[in-house]
Structure formats: C-alpha cells, structure tokens
Amino acid sequence: MRFISFEKNGKPTLGVRQGEQVRVLGEETLESLLARGVNLCEYAQANASDETVSMQGLRLLPPLQRPPKILCVGLNFADHTKESNFEQPKYPTLFLRVSTSLIAHEAPMVRPAVSDSEGLDYEGEIAVVIGKGGRHIAEKDALDHIAGYSLFNDGSVREYQFKTPQWTVGKNFDGTGAFGPDLVTADELPAGAKGLLLETRLNGEVVQSASTDEMVFDVASLISIISEAITLEPGDVIVSGTPSGIGWARNPKLLMKAGDVCEVTVEKLGTLRNVIVDEAK
Template sequence: MRLATVSTADGPLAVALLNNEAALNIAKAAKDLPGVAGEILRAGTIQAIVDRSAEALTALLEITKEANSGGHANATFDPRGSFLAPIPHPRKNVFCVGRNYAEHIAEGERAQNTKIGITDHPVYFTKPATAVVGHEGDVLLFPSVSEAIDYEVELAVVIGKAGRNIPKESAYDHVFGYTILNDITARDVQRRHGGQYFKGKGLDGSCPIGPWIVTADEIEDPHNIAIRLTVNGDMRQDGQTRDMIFDIPTLIASLSEGLTLEPGDILATGTPSGVGYAMDPPQFLKAGDTVVCDIPKIGQLKNTVRLA
C-alpha cells in the first residue's frame, strides 16, 4: 500500500494511492468506520496512522481494497501536482547515515585526496524538520551561503513501532515502511564548518522526501533494490541497496542503543557513488535543474532547483 500526503484547500490530507493512480481520501472513506480504527483514520494524517498502525492498517487495507474494486467513489480524486512530504512536519530531526556505501567512500577519498576509510560503526547525523520538502517541491539555492549544492539519493526507513536497544533480529518489526530521500548537501559549508555534517546538510529545502511511503509488506527485501538519481535526465547515481556496508537491522539496532526510536521517525540509509563533488570537474546543482531520485519498488521523487 502506498500512503501519501497531499495539499488541499483545507490543508494537508493523508491519502492511499489506488491501482488506477487515483487518491483515496482516507478520512472521508472511513467516515462510518466504527471503533478505534475509524478514529485514527478520520484524523487524516499519516502520522496518526503510523502512531497506531496495529489498529489502523487492517481497516485501511480493507477500505483500499474496496476502493480498488469501485467503492468509495465519492472519496477519490486526482492527486497530481499536490504531493507534500509523506510526513510534512516530522516530530524530530530526520536521522541520516553517512559513509554507508564503499564506492561512495572511495570517490570521496579521490576527490579530497585523503584517506576516509570504512568506520567500525555507523556514522549518524540529522537534518532539521525545516529542511523537509515534498515531491515536486523546490531545492533552494542560497548563493551567499553556498556555491556547492550537491545531491544524494537514499532509501529511507519509516519507524512504526517505538523501541530502545532494539535487537537486530527484531529490527524489521519496528519498520512501518519505506520512502525516498534526497540528502541535499552544501559541500563548501560542510567543509568550512570542520567537516561536520549538520550545517551543510540542514539548509531549508535540503531534505526532499517522498513521493509516498510504501508499507513494509510491499517490499520483501529492502536490500535488493536499485537506487538511482538523474540531473536533467543525465544518470549520476546508479547503485543497489545490497551494497550498504551496514544493513537496515544493524542501523536500527545501533541507532536505538540508549535512544528511543518512535513512530514516524525517518532514517535515511546512505547514498551510493556518483555525487557531484566527486566528478571531474565537480558538477554542482544550479537554478533550473531537475533532480529525479528513482527507487523502482517505491517510485520517483522529483524536485526542481531554484534560487531562494
């Protein structure tokens, strides 16, 4: 099942995407649904569904099945051009993982003429909620701040069950679903702040997410997925999630050590090689560029670059 948030005259609205690409207004379709599940679905947000997915998902699957068979016609509409990030305002910073693909580490070493190496433990950083934008939203350029805005396509995990000190063997029990994230990075800002990640990766518009969340049951093996990115149709990144150094169970177990993960938390899992700063010569984003992140089992996240 694919769950998205779209913009409407009444504000953001959670929808389920049907087989014919129409959007099902979940809150409207659940208007007569009794019990706790009905209350959750009528809240009209993906966060509410993720918060109590055990109660909500079974009812939502049934409603979606009915809609795909022709039911709930008064609750369906064309969602094109109105996608927001699936969780438009995350409660917490977005968790991210650096240096999780060997070829990306190698290209960084060549570009910087330095030894970076593979770490013994995952490298974590965060992006603020103010950086989040949705599908077809704008990646912003701030010329007075940075002249080296780069891209990084990533598979992102959406947490659906709270936990701390989560064992690797039960990590997938805590996954609600998957989406796409573009870790936009101001390389020069990153360098001048000592190489630390937060400032150079936290500018407004630097965290496109979407276009929707695919629930975990739809992806049998998240480590058998192609992951690609194009700029103006030119293929820049073309990798496979099986090449992650630290797999998803390892990342969840490690991140949750002494740190509670909560429903709706988002964890980006790293990027393959092909980033702009490692090209010869470097190729940074410029106003008017179109960036498309493509993970075939999820979809395509498209954004345009513009001056702020």
C-alpha cells in the same frame, strides 16, 4: 499500500494512492496514526472514503511533515566513502536533519543564496519509516519495527557541510531535503529493502546507480545499532545512505543549479522528482 500526504482545501490530508488516483482517508496524519500504534493497512481499509482525487495537480506534502526524528546515515556505501576520501568507518556515521528542511515530491529544491557556496549536491537515498519504537532492538527483530519506506534526496550544501567537523549546517538548509512521494508499506518490498536498484538522475543522466545490497550497514543493523543509544519512536525516519557518484567528488564538480531536474528512483518505490530553484534574495 502507498500512502500519500497532500493538501486539500488548505489542510493536510492523507490518502491511499492507486496508480494516478488517490482515495481520500481524512485529515489525520501518518505521524498521528503511527504514534497511536495504528496498523496502516487496516486503517486504510476501514476508513477509505468514496472520494477519489487525481494525482494530476495535487500539491503533495512530504509523507511525514514533522517526524519526531530524522536520522541520516553517512558513508554507508563503500564506493561513496572512497570517493569522499574517508576511511570506511566501522560504526555508522550518523547526523540529524530537521523537519524545516523537508520538501515534497515536485516541490522546488532551493539552492541557497549564500555567497561562499558553489551550489547544491544530490544524494539519492532510501528513507526507512519506523512504525514501532523501542530501545535495544535486536537485529533479528528490527524489521518488525518498520512501517514503510520512501525516497529521499539529501540535498547538501558542501562548503557549509565541511566548514566544521560537524556536517549539520550543510545538511539542513531550508528546502533541501526532498522526501516522498509515497510511504510504501513494508509488505510491498523485499525484507529490509534488499536487492533494489537505486538510481539518481540529473537532467536525465544517471549519476548514481547501486544496489541496496551494497550498503555497509543494512537496514536491520542500522535500526539495532541506533537503538543501542537512542530510543526510536513511531514516525522516526532513518535516511539510509547514498552510493557513489556525488557531484562534489567529480572533476570538474557537478553541482546543481537553477533549472536542473533531479530524480531519485528505486525499484518498487517509484521516483522522487524536484526542480532546482535559486533562493530569493
């Protein structure tokens, strides 16, 4: 199933998308449902109303607006590691995003008004949403802990990312983490989201293209490794890494500017689309 979060009468509302129509479920959020241990598909079947709304004109929200944790994985495609002039780590490169950076499908992605930045870079990725939490999760059991998958564009302000050895600031400017449009339940995809084509397009041109099979650490291993140290909770999001082709690594650099359109597409997941705008000063 495909779950959509959107605004209705000024309130966050949850629905199930069927093509261009959305069947309204109610105002309980995905965060709340996952925290309660609800099976999403069973909940949708039991609670779907007769009310449907069209996708056209809906103000979408990120599938989860305030996940307990957003854990991002850097350098998880070897070609991207190479273009970034790093040695390939033997352990996942992890950093955190904050929920105030999140934006929805079709919401503007904000190029920040900081004087010492050339612009904003794109990073198309798959987001893994945890359904069942735990600590010390065995790799063989890891996929049973997934509620579903979504798309993510890890918009990066590169000069701020590299101001210090910690990448946090450059990865957390408000309005730079595009997330959505749907949460697609795990049963709709191959196990571990393997073998899917991930592409990023900037103004219609393909700038990133790779199979999810090229991940250095696949989804199951990421869940297992992260849970060695950190208790995973229902609703946590793991942003699983981007392939080569980022704008910062190109010569000349290809950074996003106001008016640009960035789209992230993954087979069976759909397309996440955002227009770039300049932050109001």
